Amino acid sequence: MDFPAFPDAPPLFSQAEKQELASSNTSARRFRELLNEKTKAYNDLFHDLYPIEKLVKGLSSLYDEVMQAAWLRAGLDLEQDVAMVAVGGYGRSELHPKSDIDLLILLRDDSKPKTEKIEAFITFLWDLKLDVGHAVRTVSECAELAASDITVITNLIESRTLYGSPELRANLKLKIDVNQMWDGETFYRAKLAEQEARHAKYQNTAYNLEPNLKECPGGLRDMQMIDWVAKRHLHTNRLSALIDKEFLSDDEYTQLKGAVSHLWRIRWALHTIVGRKEDRLLFDHQRTLAKEFGFDDEDLKRNVERFMQGYYQSVAAIQQLNDLLLQHFEESFLCFEEEPEIEVINKRFQVTNGQLEICSTEVFQETPSAMLEMYKIMGDRSDIKGIRANTMRALRDNLEAVDEDYRNNPINTALFLDIIASRHRMTTVLRSMKHIGLLGRYLPEFGAIIGQMQHDLFHIYTVDAHTLHLVENLRRFLLPESRAIFPISSQAIRHIAKVELLYIAGLYHDIGKGRGGDHSELGCVDAREFCERHGLSKHETSLIEWLVRHHLLMSVTAQRKDISDPEVIWEFASIVKNQERLDYLFLLTVADINATNPSMWNSWRASLMRQLYLETKRALRRGLDSPIDADMQSDEHKQRALEILIERNADIMEAENIWADIEEEYFIRSSGEEIAWNTEAILNHRPSTKPLVEISPLGGRNFSGASKVFIYTPNASHLFAVTAALFEQMGLTILDAKINSTSYNYTLDTFVVMESAENCDTDLHLDHSRIELMKKTLIEQLDSPSLYESVVKRFTPRLLKIFNAPSTVHFVSQPEEVWSAVEVTAPDRPGLLALIGQFFMEHNLMLHKAKVATLGERVEDTFYITEENGDLITGSARMKYIGDALKYSIDRFSQATEQ
Numbered sequence: 001m002d003f004p005a006f007p008d009a010p011p012l013f014s015q016a017e018k019q020e021l022a023s024s025n026t027s028a029r030r031f032r033e034l035l036n037e038k039t040k041a042y043n044d045l046f047h048d049l050y051p052i053e054k055l056v057k058g059l060s061s062l063y064d065e066v067m068q069a070a071w072l073r074a075g076l077d078l079e080q081d082v083a084m085v086a087v088g089g090y091g092r093s094e095l096h097p098k099s100d101i102d103l104l105i106l107l108r109d110d111s112k113p114k115t116e117k118i119e120a121f122i123t124f125l126w127d128l129k130l131d132v133g134h135a136v137r138t139v140s141e142c143a144e145l146a147a148s149d150i151t152v153i154t155n156l157i158e159s160r161t162l163y164g165s166p167e168l169r170a171n172l173k174l175k176i177d178v179n180q181m182w183d184g185e186t187f188y189r190a191k192l193a194e195q196e197a198r199h200a201k202y203q204n205t206a207y208n209l210e211p212n213l214k215e216c217p218g219g220l221r222d223m224q225m226i227d228w229v230a231k232r233h234l235h236t237n238r239l240s241a242l243i244d245k246e247f248l249s250d251d252e253y254t255q256l257k258g259a260v261s262h263l264w265r266i267r268w269a270l271h272t273i274v275g276r277k278e279d280r281l282l283f284d285h286q287r288t289l290a291k292e293f294g295f296d297d298e299d300l301k302r303n304v305e306r307f308m309q310g311y312y313q314s315v316a317a318i319q320q321l322n323d324l325l326l327q328h329f330e331e332s333f334l335c336f337e338e339e340p341e342i343e344v345i346n347k348r349f350q351v352t353n354g355q356l357e358i359c360s361t362e363v364f365q366e367t368p369s370a371m372l373e374m375y376k377i378m379g380d381r382s383d384i385k386g387i388r389a390n391t392m393r394a395l396r397d398n399l400e401a402v403d404e405d406y407r408n409n410p411i412n413t414a415l416f417l418d419i420i421a422s423r424h425r426m427t428t429v430l431r432s433m434k435h436i437g438l439l440g441r442y443l444p445e446f447g448a449i450i451g452q453m454q455h456d457l458f459h460i461y462t463v464d465a466h467t468l469h470l471v472e473n474l475r476r477f478l479l480p481e482s483r484a485i486f487p488i489s490s491q492a493i494r495h496i497a498k499v500e501l502l503y504i505a506g507l508y509h510d511i512g513k514g515r516g517g518d519h520s521e522l523g524c525v526d527a528r529e530f531c532e533r534h535g536l537s538k539h540e541t542s543l544i545e546w547l548v549r550h551h552l553l554m555s556v557t558a559q560r561k562d563i564s565d566p567e568v569i570w571e572f573a574s575i576v577k578n579q580e581r582l583d584y585l586f587l588l589t590v591a592d593i594n595a596t597n598p599s600m601w602n603s604w605r606a607s608l609m610r611q612l613y614l615e616t617k618r619a620l621r622r623g624l625d626s627p628i629d630a631d632m633q634s635d636e637h638k639q640r641a642l643e644i645l646i647e648r649n650a651d652i653m654e655a656e657n658i659w660a661d662i663e664e665e666y667f668i669r670s671s672g673e674e675i676a677w678n679t680e681a682i683l684n685h686r687p688s689t690k691p692l693v694e695i696s697p698l699g700g701r702n703f704s705g706a707s708k709v710f711i712y713t714p715n716a717s718h719l720f721a722v723t724a725a726l727f728e729q730m731g732l733t734i735l736d737a738k739i740n741s742t743s744y745n746y747t748l749d750t751f752v753v754m755e756s757a758e759n760c761d762t763d764l765h766l767d768h769s770r771i772e773l774m775k776k777t778l779i780e781q782l783d784s785p786s787l788y789e790s791v792v793k794r795f796t797p798r799l800l801k802i803f804n805a806p807s808t809v810h811f812v813s814q815p816e817e818v819w820s821a822v823e824v825t826a827p828d829r830p831g832l833l834a835l836i837g838q839f840f841m842e843h844n845l846m847l848h849k850a851k852v853a854t855l856g857e858r859v860e861d862t863f864y865i866t867e868e869n870g871d872l873i874t875g876s877a878r879m880k881y882i883g884d885a886l887k888y889s890i891d892r893f894s895q896a897t898e899q
Contacts, residue, residue, distance in 0.1 A: 010050070010058030011041050013065050021069035028127040031066075035128070038062055039097065043272055052264045053257075060086075060093035063101060064162055066128075071163045074121035081108035082118075083164025087155040088133075092227075096264070098131065098271040098278070104159065105136040106168045131277060139168060143175035146182075150190040153182050157231050178232060187232050188329065195225055206315040207451070207465035210286075213263050213270075214279040218315025220267070222322040223260050229329050247328050248321075249393070256321050259314040266311060269293070281311065305453045305514070312451030312462060320435055327355075328389035349377060357388040364398040368406060371395055371438055372415035379422025379429045387432070395436055402441035413534045416442065421500045427472040434464065445511050445526045452514045460597045463513050469595035471506045474499070474587060488610055489590050492583045501540055502584055504530065505547035506591065523548045547584055550575065554589040558608040559853045560862060563615065564669035570627040572612070573619040582620065586613045603698035604706035604735050604752050630668050640672025645679060655679045665818065666740035666748060669849070678710055678748060685712065691782040693775045698752070706735065706754040709774075713782055715747040717868070720847050721837035726781050727753055728834050730774060737850040805858070807890040809883045811873070812862075819848050819864035820873040822883070826890050828859050835893050836863070839886055844868040 013021065017034055020026055042059055046052070064086075071077060071084055088102035089095065105118055118136060125132045137145070146153040156176055161169045178184060199217045202208055206218035214220045230236060234245060239256075242248040248256070269292050270278050273285060281289070287300060290307035297303055343351040348363045348370050350356075356378060363370050374391070378384050406412055422429055433439035440447025449463040459466060476482050477493040493499060508530065512522025527548045531541035553575065561568045576582050590609060594601045622628065638659070645655055658679060659667070667675065677696060685692040691713035698706045711723065720739065727734055736752040807826035826832060833852065840847050844867070851862040867873060873882065 022072040052261050057093050060095040068163050070124050074117050076117050081111035083168040084162040085159045086162050087159045091159045096267050096271050098276050101132045103134040107138045109138045109140050139172045146176045205465050207462040209460040210282050212280050218319035222318050226325050255317050259317040262314040308453040309451040324392050354385040355388045356384050358391045368401040369411050375429050376415050376418045382424040399437050399441050420503050463510050466595050470591045471503050473591035473594050496583050505544045508548050509551040520549050554585050558612045563612045566628045566633050569615045569619050573616045602706050634667040637667050637672045641675035644676035661743040691779050693778045695771050709751045711749040715745045717841045721841045724837040725834035728831050735852050739848050807887050809887040811879045822863045824861045827894050839889050
């Protein structure tokens with residue numbers, strides 16, 4: 001392939017152009033024309049793969065000439081006691097197309113104000129449409145601010161003079177010297193705290209859905225952190241000086257520069273695409289960037305995932321070297337003990353000042369198993385704070401020894417199982433192993449998912465980050481504080497035989513992702529091979545395989561099926577077969593949901609999981625040969641409701657009269673507590689003919705707010721459409737709906753709702769005024785539905801607009817054909833459920849219940865419907881007509897919301 005011949009350096013202004021720019025007769029428009037010509041040339045070079053380091057430095061030099069020309073134009077060159085100083089990223093000579101240009105106008109302490117000329121200078125820069133940040137301060141003012149503000153001192157130590165007397169910045173440099181303020185340890189601790197706070201804003205992970213390539217862990221700020229500390233301690237402006245001073249090896253320096261260059265190329269392209277300063281890799285931009293970087297297959301999703309995997313690999317490298325160097329700095333600059341505290345563990349390891357360290361540089365070469373032994377020691381002892389820098393480097397340098405023979409060595413397999421069974425900080429140990437590269441070498445199948453992005457809104461982490469979050473959640477179930485948040489999980493995990501088997505299943509549950517095909521089945525193969533290589537028993541291997549294969553079963557059953565149906569419980573229990581599997585699967589599922597997306601776990605999902613677990617536990621105790629029938633379940637629920645009503649001194653005879661007029665399906669699919677709640681509300685409401693609305697929160701303060709809404713009102717074909725639209729208007733999402741009728745044509749509807757994503761700052765179940773407003777609005781509107789526009793048109797959030805796929809609608813068979821089940825998969829859009837309700841009304845279809853599941857950018861809903869007279873929908877032609885018509889309505893609605 002022929003590459004273009006590059007110039008030695010990117011183009012700057014010619015001498016004639018500089019003179020033209022500096023002239024007071026040159027208009028801002030002409031100035032912009034010349035600048036745009038040069039920046040276009042820079043972008044052309046970028047697309048020709050010109051070295052990004054030269055582009056970034058070259059663009060800074062180009063803007064130096066712009067600033068200098070504007071300075072001359074304003075006549076500031078005639079002033080002897082003022083200087084123009086570049087600070088921040090501009091001070092480092094690291095400009096991207098739309099970077100801020102940060103300037104310090106530095107004045108001598110006793111100078112007279114130059115207000116008019118400085119204002120003219122800054123105003124002209126604004127006329128050029130440049131994003132200029134500036135401050136005008138004397139040397140003493142700068143020093144005073146720097147003494148109290150870590151951000152100011154950081155900006156000043158990487159400043160450079162653009163025009164004016166260099167003496168001014170030299171004086172400032174003396175005033176802010178390390179011997180005057182911010183001594184080495186104070187500066188380091190402040191920058192470290194700053195980094196920790198910044199990382200915390202991004203959940204301490206580089207693997208976010210839409211990462212910030214500057215601020216996230218492993219981002220450009222982490223590289224700058226190294227630079228700042230080196231400048232303050234080593235008094236060098238060259239990162240390569242870290243090699244001379246033996247803080248970085250040649251290979252590490254090359255790796256760091258390569259990772260930074262990759263992020264710089266992404267940032268340059270991002271600024272060009274967006275047309276303004278932007279550091280967030282938003283979904284909208286990821287697709288364009290993937291194409292820009294050569295990923296242009298037909299599979300758009302795969303293109304984005306491959307592009308982002310490269311990004312994650314670069315930030316992982318920066319984060320790894322950031323950790324290594326900061327540890328190295330701490331040991332070199334901050335540990336002043338004349339005789340460090342050393343505890344010898346064995347002939348290979350010792351603990352030095354609380355940090356684990358190898359006893360000699362040849363340990364990993366002579367005993368490769370020591371790489372795993374080191375992490376076993378960390379897991380056995382809670383007093384070890386971390387790993388010494390020389391040990392991190394030695395381990396990194398010997399990772400090539402981890403090959404197939406190493407993985408099959410019984411000593412190593414035993415050590416890895418010991419790590420999985422660690423008493424202390426097991427997930428911290430696994431993260432450290434992943435971070436340094438050992439986990440991906442020892443488990444190549446895990447290495448394949450590191451940085452594996454999932455291009456959807458359901459998963460907010462890469463596969464590897466999600467997996468370790470899951471394992472961490474399993475560990476959390478053992479903590480005392482989890483008993484209030486996860487009561488069943490905390491109890492179940494203490495009753496399983498070997499918790500390590502659960503951790504292994506967690507490590508392998510998603511390991512087959514990114515290969516194509518069923519990831520659960522692919523993961524089973526890897527899990528079985530792991531178990532066999534590590535000497536697990538046939539029973540343990542079988543259990544782990546089963547868990548990996550069925551890790552989605554409980555979630556799918558709870559969220560998409562009617563778990564109040566005894567047939568559904570029996571079918572699920574028949575797959576699970578015994579209590580041991582149920583406990584393991586329940587724990588794995590709860591941990592998985594919580595690790596997928598923190599917002600996924602709410603009181604509604606918690607109640608579904610609890611109900612499915614307890615009902616299945618009962619079914620297993622009863623025996624799979626003796627399934628509970630519908631009549632028995634109805635009688636149990638009625639009996640429980642009666643007990644509650646008696647405790648509350650309700651009129652039992654009147655309650656039973658109410659029950660006599662309600663269809664039996666209501667009692668089969670409603671718990672005793674729910675029946676009692678509904679019945680008591682109706683008793684207190686009579687004889688009013690107004691709609692009855694009652695709202696009850698689900699869960700406690702540890703859950704995001706989901707609530708049950710009970711509506712008792714005269715039946716009407718438009719009822720669901722109007723109710724769904726009202727919920728939409730109030731910013732509520734329907735999660736579940738049950739519609740039951742009485743013989744006197746009233747309806748008992750129960751909805752589970754929660755705040756929609758864009759309204760999630762409100763906790764419904766904690767806000768009494770919010771509940772009262774909901775009740776008032778529903779009663780008023782249900783009493784006069786003709787006044788309400790049924791389908792609400794609300795703003796579609798940015799992220800939802802990005803993901804748009806055709807809907808699918810199809811009828812599915814059921815164990816007992818009481819109703820016809822229609823499954824709908826469609827892009828999530830505000831107003832969608834109201835639209836579907838209106839469709840049922842217009843086509844004379846009766847809705848009896850709905851299961852609503854929102855999975856990121858899409859919904860997977862099931863509606864149980866009949867003809868208007870209650871008959872099943874039969875005949876393929878009728879079903880096809882309904883399915884096609886509903887799909888057409890949804891697709892047209894989705895397209896309209898894009899406008």
